[in-house]
Amino acid sequence: MKKQAVNPYLPLDEYVPDGEPRVFDNRLYIFGSHDRSHGNRFCMNDYVGWSAPCDNLADWRYEGVIYRKTDDPNNPEKDAMYAPDVVKGPDGRYYMFYGHGSRKPPEQWCINVAVCSTPAGRYQYYGRIELSPWSESYFPFDPAVLVDEDGRVWLYYGFGSGDWRKGNKGRGGAVVELAPDMLTVLSEPGATLPNKYTNTDETLQGHAFFEASSIRKINGKYYFIYSSQLSHELCYATADAPDGPFRYRGVLISNGDYGLNGNTVFRNWWGNNHGSLVEIEGTWYIFYHRHTQQSAFSRQGCAEKITMSEKGDFVQAECTSCGLNQGPLxxxxxxxxxxxxxxxxxxxxxxxxxxxxxxxxxxxxxxxxxxxxxxxxxxxxxxxxxxxxxxxxxxxxxxxxxxxxxxxxxxxxxxxxxxxxxxxxxxxxxxxxxxxxxxxxxxxxxxxxxxxxxxxxxxxxxxxxxxxx
CATH class of the missing domain: 2.60.120.260 (Galactose-binding domain-like)
Structure with missing residues (x-):
């Protein structure tokens, strides 16, 4: 019997949450944080690579360690590295954007960049994005990057609770333009979506920005994917320009199946969520993660087919066991x-x-x-x-x-x-x-x-x- 795709889609002893699905050269790559089985804090392991051919999403290949905590010269404490995103830059190289600093004061948290000549080779430290002038308003966390068709580069980031240890609740999500060097900031931050403390938009009630920024361009529209104030759900908002304004559109998935077809009972252990959309051979998928081991620190990646209407609206996806499989198991x-x-x-x-x-x-x-x-x-x-x-x-x-x-x-x-x-x-x-x-x-x-x-x-x-x- 041909190998089938199940959820979680990676081997069961692998814990890669916060998955950003990216297609390069007809292979699907997953870039995510790296938890540890029975870990006692988030993202204890180094970044690893996994990929699968687009015509067989059950055939995942381990690419090895692609970036270690010690590869970052500003990380002698071996702090956790969070939720990376990888894009192909204007020069043809692959750039990995990531955040770290969990054991440092919030004002010292940062978003750094590593670079590699292949999607899942060994990345080398490249530099730090200077966001500190605005860090009290927009916390440098969970980066996402878009290289637009006109060559302009946009960085999305933020955290819904700001610097909670100092009582500063921040504003929510942000977007800045980067230079083609993928490092230099060209603009002051603009808002993507507000957090629950600053939100005044009635359409966002209950779904204000919390974390997990991700960005996709679909049929000329900009889709901003994020985890809402409820934490367990991934939502999306759209705009006609890369820097907004973004308008809330709906829920993509809840790792507790909450809200699915009106459901008001959690059908899973719920916790934080992070992921994004990808289209593969004409089918859309939403990647997300689930929680195991009575913990928030041993998360596993899952993925589901998701329906997009002719108008560009997505319908909330259901958690399944068959995920990336081409039909039921x-x-x-x-x-x-x-x-x-x-x-x-x-x-x-x-x-x-x-x-x-x-x-x-x-x-x-x-x-x-x-x-x-x-x-x-x-x-x-x-x-x-x-x-x-x-x-x-x-x-x-x-x-x-x-x-x-x-x-x-x-x-x-x-x-x-x-x-x-x-x-x-x-x-x-x-x-x-x-x-x-x-x-x-x-x-x-x-x-x-x-x-x-x-x-x-x-x-x-x-x-x-x-x-x-």
Whole structure:
């Protein structure tokens, strides 16, 4: 069976959030921060590169480390490097824009630039963009860059809470023009969108700028992508010029599926979000990240197809398990349990399902003898794991590996039909439970449990059932 694309789209032991998707020479490159499994702060690792051919978005290639913290001469403390963006400059070289300074006073935070002759080679430090005269109004954070068709270069950045440690709440997002050298600032900052403290625009109520600037030019319009004051959602605004004025247009995706089709319950652990749009072979995708390990510091990249209307409006995308795949996943072979599109507890509210909480079911990773195992942990009564979507070809066997201490009924729901599997487990070893799914067609698949105790779910596999005469 041909390899399929799932979410998260990179190998499960990789944690690359804040993904900026860029296409160079018919390959899709992802540039993002680099978290660590069970990390205790943001972006603990060096930048790495990943890419895939545009005609096979399941075939990701590791490009290696492309930039280390120590490559920046102004970073002897090895501070975290955040959310890079990469563009091809007027001279044909590739420029990486990034921010760092988490352990420094906010006035010392900055946006720096590295350069390379290839998209995912070893970048070399190039210089610092001088934004300090305006840093109290526009915090130098989360850079995004556009090289326009006329050769002019624009830098977008900002942070919705400004210098919170000094009580200065700032103004929100900013844009400046850069010289063709990709470093020299040519203009004073103009506003992209206000933060929640300065917003007076009724259309922005609840969706004011927070962070995660990104920029795209689509059919002559400028699309500014950003994370709103709600943090879990990526929104967009458009303008007729690169420096605005920008007008709010809507939500692209929420990593909790909040707001999707009117939904007012979080269907995932929610937390900050960062990503952007890319068109590949006529299809639009939105890249974003999810949260794992009861933490904000071990985030994984995901991507979804997103619909754009003839008028240039995007419809909020749904979190799925099949993401970059060309259609639903086949109900054949084995899948990791952690590709669940939604993982939540039935009684969860917007407060209780925050990614930093310490209760309920969650994605995790364990390492034993050098082998990493990924799983859903603490699955109990009221927990939901939803996989979207699978293509079933008729009566299909399912085998699920679990471990823990629990006694009750494990339920698999496909197209409204339930398969109940009694369980009674008491050990630390993985055990298999089996059932039969009777459905033909495309459907979500949901796992539920009713009973006592909790357990982990490692993976599940499908087997064809023999036809009976």
């Amino acid at each position: 086949l109900a054949k072979g084995k899948y990791s349990a952690v590709i669940a599109a939604n993982l939540y507890n039935g009684a969860d509210t917007s407060e209780s399902i925050c990614c930093r909480r310490a209760k309920g079911t969650y994605f995790d990773e364990e390492t034993a003898q050098g082998v990493r195992t990924h799983m859903i942990k603490r699955f109990g009564s009221s927990a939901h794991a939803v996989y979207k979507y699978f293509l079933f070809e008729g009566e299909t066997g399912i085998q699920i590996r679990i471990k823990g201490k629990a006694k009750g009924v494990f339920t698999v729901i496909v197209a409204g039909d339930k398969t109940d599997i009694p369980i009674d487990i008491q050990g630390k070893e993985w055990e298999s439970i089996t059932g039969v799914i009777r459905f033909q067609g495309e459907s979500a698949m949901e796992f539920l449990y009713s009973g006592t105790g909790t357990f982990a779910i490692r993976d599940f596999g499908f087997t064809e059932r023999e036809a009976h005469s």
